[in-house]
Amino acid sequence: MRLVVVFGLVALTAAVSASGIAYWLNREAVLTRTQDSALNDFRQEMQDRAAALPLRPTEEELQRAAEQMASSSAVGYGVVLLGERDGGKPIVGASDPDRFTMDDVPASLRQAVERRQEVGEDGEDYPYHLFWQRTERGGTPYLVGGARVDGGGPTGYMSASLEAERQDLSSLAWSLGIATLLALIGSALLAQAAATTVLRPVHKLGEAARRLGEGELETRLRVSGTDELAELARTFNAAAESLQKKVADMSAREESSRRFVADMSHELRTPMTALTAVTEVLEEEQDGLDPMIAPAVALVVSETRRLNTLVENLMEVTRFDAGTARLVLDEVDVADQVTACVDARAWLDAVELDAERGITARLDPRRLDVILANLIGNALKHGGSPVRVSVRTAGEARSVGEELVIEVRDHGPGIPEEVLPHVFDRFYKASASRPRSEGSGLGLSIARENAMIHGGSIAARNSPDGDGAVFELRLPVDPSRGVGADDGGEDAGDGGEVRA
Template sequence: MSDASDGRVRGWLRALLRLTSLRLRLVTVFALVALVAAVSVSGIAYWLNRDAVLTRAQNTALRDFRKSLGDRATTLTESPMCNDLHSMAAGVAENTLDYQVVLIDEASDGQICQAESDPGRFNLDMVPASLIEAVHDRRDGDGSAEYHLYWQRISLDGDPFLIGGTRVIGGGPTGYMLASLSPEQDDLNSLAWSLGIATALAVVGSVLLAQAAATMVLRPVQRLSDAAQRLGEGKLDTRLEVRGADELAELTRTFNSSAASLEQRMQDLSARESASRQFVADMSHELRTPMTAITAMTEVLEDEVDNLDPMIAPAVQLVVSETRRLNDLVENLMEVTRFDAGTARMVLDDVDIADQVTACIDARAWLDAVEVNADRGIIAELDPRRLDVILANLIGNALKHGGSPVRVTVREERTAAAGGGHDVLVEVADQGPGIPDAVLPHVFDRFYKASASRPRSDGSGLGLSIAMENAHLHGGDIDVHNAPGGGAVFTLRLPRQARLPEHEAAGAEHRGGATAAGGAG
């Protein structure tokens, strides 16, 4: 995948994270609040209007029914015939409210007469029994009329209706009316749709408002986040423009103050580090000349040690060994200084790894203590001198702390990277007790000495660190672990062709580098 594609993917991921974070929560809260408020207001408005519409419709129908029934009842004789009831029912049903009527009375011949204004639309069987019982319930002694007008809302075939009933006072007929509430229901349905649309618009409006508010609130937060990211990437001169006088502006001022303080502190630390490196470099160079002279004199003394007084010989031997240690320390410090300053250079050549391992062991007289399992013909483009430094440190460290026989194995391994190349692996395994788990993460740290489980080293504590730096120069790495059967295993992984850093690529011609530190540290 190209860098541009990677950038687009990262941009999409950042956008997705922004949508699923504070912005989404803010918009969701706004939408929920607006939804709850709109539904509550719409529901209250609907029920209030529903009650008002239905109450007004039923009161109008019942008042008209009561008045018309009373007016028509006065025209009846004391013993009306059934035909008279039919005429009365038809007369009461002639109204502008379009309700139907059923009249019940006892005729002069003793028979019960039932008169309907439109039997197909309304008859006595459609009247609920509870309403009939309430209509015929006579009330005595309450100071009001003996019979009252009762009503009930029912549903017939899915349509709403109003049924009312009463008995004419003074022995008149019992009347029932059926009025349709469909027009009112249609009005209420229209109102419900209108309120629903208004609720949806309110929610949409709240989402848009929340989006605008989130943009206003989160834009400064996003600016702070981007600035913090740039600060984390090392751009310590990052500053933000202070806008307004609110809490976010105060946060921006605090960020700028913190960034300025951090930049100043990093400049101080960088200056101190540079001064420290320069001091080490200068000290190493200054010590090199007298160390050369002292080393020459100690070699002369070492050659004459057999001719010296036996009381003086041990002191001379001590001076010789400590001088060599001091000389190794100076060389290691100079090499570390080159790594820190980025001035370490490599001279690349095609190297047979097996020959290089054998030459390293032979030059240090380790043949009797080291077993080599390496096939010839494994060629890699490396810096032979720096590879010798790595091998000398790893093998010397294994002999000093792990114990012989030390086994060195060289093999190839296919890389997982695209292209299907091969890496060279050099394993150095000792027969010691292994490295404690607490020590493993620190074995490549500078000046780190082994724990109590290993004897204290006579070296400078820089050998393994220098070996790791040299491996990194080649684009490789060194790993360490304890073998299941005991003993530490150091694995050097190097590419067949050195993957130089950018600052090294231009200087990878065949040039002589500075002398590297050799031997175990």
């Protein structure tokens, strides 16, 4: 549409300008030709007939001379001759009093004709000159001219109709108007052709780029011709092919990395089981060990448990990446579930629960426990007690859009603004000076994955009053879609490290 408007404006401007110039030039040419012909003929008749009249002609002589001048004219004008009789009284002779009289002569023209010029000044050779003026009577244009015979004699006036010229100019104006309209129609057709040959390929290119951005890497453009658009289409196809190849290579490497992590986790699970059994025995015998050996045994027990948690978390991550994680849904009393999670980890003295009994949701209990353990454990580790856990529902009761909302709030220093966007990233630790800590940096990431598999979400923010951080978990009360059953379970408790 913009192209049509632009083409139309350009065509309209060009056509109107050309038509206006053509009309003005033709109008001046037509009127000048008619005017010159009539005035030259009138001048000649004044010299041949009016000048031959006596100084004091009679009215009949003036009448006859005017009629002869009008009848012999090739232009077809009316004539009025004005003379003086004895005593200075004016007499008038008209070729056709019904068509042209002295009342039809403008006063300004009469004054100009009667005005005597000074001979010799400014190159004047005659005391009287021929003057003309265009007028209109009854809607019809006329050319009125007048002259006085030098050396004494009558004054003559002529009136020639310009109706024929006006009709010719009107026909010309209609023709130019039609030409302008045809130019507008032609510009619209030209704009349509331009849109077909230029804008449509550009639109197709934009559509292809949009599909490519949405992940349809097999998108290609059909190339035809050798112009700039064809070259652009070839460049796009080459870029899309290169991008598809790079994405395929990256996907292959990512898949290889996932298989490596999964295989490594499974391979480590067997020796970790044995190590765990040994460390349990060592822990039971720790009180009876040599004081020099006991610290080393305690360190081995602690690091073995940490390594075991890391292996379990890696296996959970690989399940999410492979898409094999499944939900086992059950009707859960949320308050009881939160209480059980806190009690199992001996956090009752450090956690405040604000939840009404009877709030139930259809969830996977094990995965909800993993989420709660990571969020509460993270708050205790980095925010300090007391940690407040509140449970509520959002939306109309039992409606499709009803959500379970669980907020975990601590009273620590809060999360730095530059860290907030990364708290759920895998292996992310806010403090570069503490790359090695009790957490693996996977806990919050696993919590988010478990929320997403329920169709929910987790968001982190700082409290508006500046007193600690708030993690908000939103889960549908009745997920519209589940993913079957899980193939194994992991113990929670690694909250990830998100504070500096």
